[in-house]
Amino acid sequence: MGEYPVYDDGVYDAFDVRDERFRAYSEAIAGAAAGRVVLDIGTGRDALWAVAAARAGAAHVYAVERQPDAAAQARRTVSGLGGRVTVIEGLSTAVDLPTRAGVCVSEIVGNIASAEGAVTVLADARQRLCTTDCLWIPFRVQTWAAAVSLPAGGRLLASESLPYVEKVFAAVGRPFDLRLCLGGPAADLVISSAAPVESLVFDHRRPPPDADGTATARLTVDVDSARMTGLLLWSRIAVSSAASSREIDSLTGDTRGWAPVYVPLDPTEIRSGDHLEVTFHRRTSDDGIHPDYHVSVLAPSVEEPLVWSSPHHGGVFHESALHRELFPS
Incomplete structure (x- = not known):
C-alpha cells in the first residue's frame, strides 16, 4: 500500500x-x-x-x-x-x-x-x-528471503483489504497481480534458512545505494520434505547506527508497520539439505522513484528457474494461480 x-x-x-x-x-x-x-x-x-x-x-x-x-x-x-x-x-x-x-x-x-x-x-x-x-x-534497511509452503485452501483476501485494493487498481489505472502480504503467523510457513537479498545503508560516510541492483542468496531447506509454493520477502530495519539501536524484524517482531510479502511460484517438491539459489533484481520503474522487481529461484528438482516479476505499475492480471483464486472475476 x-x-x-x-x-x-x-x-x-x-x-x-x-x-x-x-x-x-x-x-x-x-x-x-x-x-x-x-x-x-x-x-x-x-x-x-x-x-x-x-x-x-x-x-x-x-x-x-x-x-x-x-x-x-x-x-x-x-x-x-x-x-x-x-x-x-x-x-x-x-x-x-x-x-x-x-x-x-x-x-x-x-x-x-x-x-x-x-x-x-x-x-x-x-x-x-x-x-x-x-x-x-x-x-x-534490508529485504530478507526464505522459502515457504502455503497450505492449499482457506486462502482469502482479508475483507479490510478490499477498499485499498480498489484504490491501488485506480491509482495504476487497471487491475493487475498486485503484491500480496500474508496475515497471521507467517513465520510458521518458513521451510528454509533465511538470507538478505537487499541491503541499503544510508550514511554520509558511504556512497548512496545504487538505484538498480541485483543480489543472490543461497537458501538451505531445513525440513524433511515439503511442497515449496513460493518465497517470503520481508523488511528488517536498523533505525540508527548506534550499537544499542533496535533492529526491527517485520516477520518476527512486534510491529504493525510492515508485513511479509508472499511471492507465489510454481509448486515444487524439495527435501532437507536442498539448496535454493535466489536471484533478486531491483530496477527503477517508469516513474523514476519506485522499483520494479524480478525474482528467480533455482531448485534441484526443476530444470528452469521459477520466476516472479512485479512491476510497480502493474503487469498481467490473473497471471498467477493465486491471484486467479483470490480475484475470480
Missing part, C-alpha cells in the same frame, strides 16, 4: 500504535535531533516524527507530505509547537528547504525494503536538502 496514494485514517491509526517500530524511531530521534535542523520525509497525518524531533530539541523541523489532506491535518497537529515545525505539501523530490537538514527521518520503507522509493528519494535528499554530515534515520 505504501507505494500508492491510498492512506486513510485506518492506516494512520495503525501507525500511532506504540509498538517496536514506534519505540525504535522515538529513541533514535531523541538521540539525534537536539540542536539540529531535521527533515521528516512523508510526515503523515499525525506528523509523528516531526513532533518527536521538535520535542527532542530540534532547531527546526521541515515536515514534507505529498497528500493534501494529510498535510492539512499535520499542520493542525503541529500548531501548538511554537512554529518549530514547518509542514510542506508536495513530494520531497520537488521541494526546496531554506536551510539544509542535519538529520533526515523517513519511514518510506516498504514491505520489500526499497518498495516505497527510499533509494531514489533519499539520494535526492542527500544531494539537495541535507548537509554533508547528515544523520539518517533509518540507517539501514
Whole structure:
C-alpha cells in the first residue's frame, strides 16, 4: 500500500500504535535531533516524527507530505509547537528547504525494503536538502528471503483489504497481480534458512545505494520434505547506527508497520539439505522513484528457474494461480 496514494485514517491509526517500530524511531530521534535542523520525509497525518524531533530539541523541523489532506491535518497537529515545525505539501523530490537538514527521518520503507522509493528519494535528499554530515534515520534497511509452503485452501483476501485494493487498481489505472502480504503467523510457513537479498545503508560516510541492483542468496531447506509454493520477502530495519539501536524484524517482531510479502511460484517438491539459489533484481520503474522487481529461484528438482516479476505499475492480471483464486472475476 505504501507505494500508492491510498492512506486513510485506518492506516494512520495503525501507525500511532506504540509498538517496536514506534519505540525504535522515538529513541533514535531523541538521540539525534537536539540542536539540529531535521527533515521528516512523508510526515503523515499525525506528523509523528516531526513532533518527536521538535520535542527532542530540534532547531527546526521541515515536515514534507505529498497528500493534501494529510498535510492539512499535520499542520493542525503541529500548531501548538511554537512554529518549530514547518509542514510542506508536495513530494520531497520537488521541494526546496531554506536551510539544509542535519538529520533526515523517513519511514518510506516498504514491505520489500526499497518498495516505497527510499533509494531514489533519499539520494535526492542527500544531494539537495541535507548537509554533508547528515544523520539518517533509518540507517539501514534490508529485504530478507526464505522459502515457504502455503497450505492449499482457506486462502482469502482479508475483507479490510478490499477498499485499498480498489484504490491501488485506480491509482495504476487497471487491475493487475498486485503484491500480496500474508496475515497471521507467517513465520510458521518458513521451510528454509533465511538470507538478505537487499541491503541499503544510508550514511554520509558511504556512497548512496545504487538505484538498480541485483543480489543472490543461497537458501538451505531445513525440513524433511515439503511442497515449496513460493518465497517470503520481508523488511528488517536498523533505525540508527548506534550499537544499542533496535533492529526491527517485520516477520518476527512486534510491529504493525510492515508485513511479509508472499511471492507465489510454481509448486515444487524439495527435501532437507536442498539448496535454493535466489536471484533478486531491483530496477527503477517508469516513474523514476519506485522499483520494479524480478525474482528467480533455482531448485534441484526443476530444470528452469521459477520466476516472479512485479512491476510497480502493474503487469498481467490473473497471471498467477493465486491471484486467479483470490480475484475470480
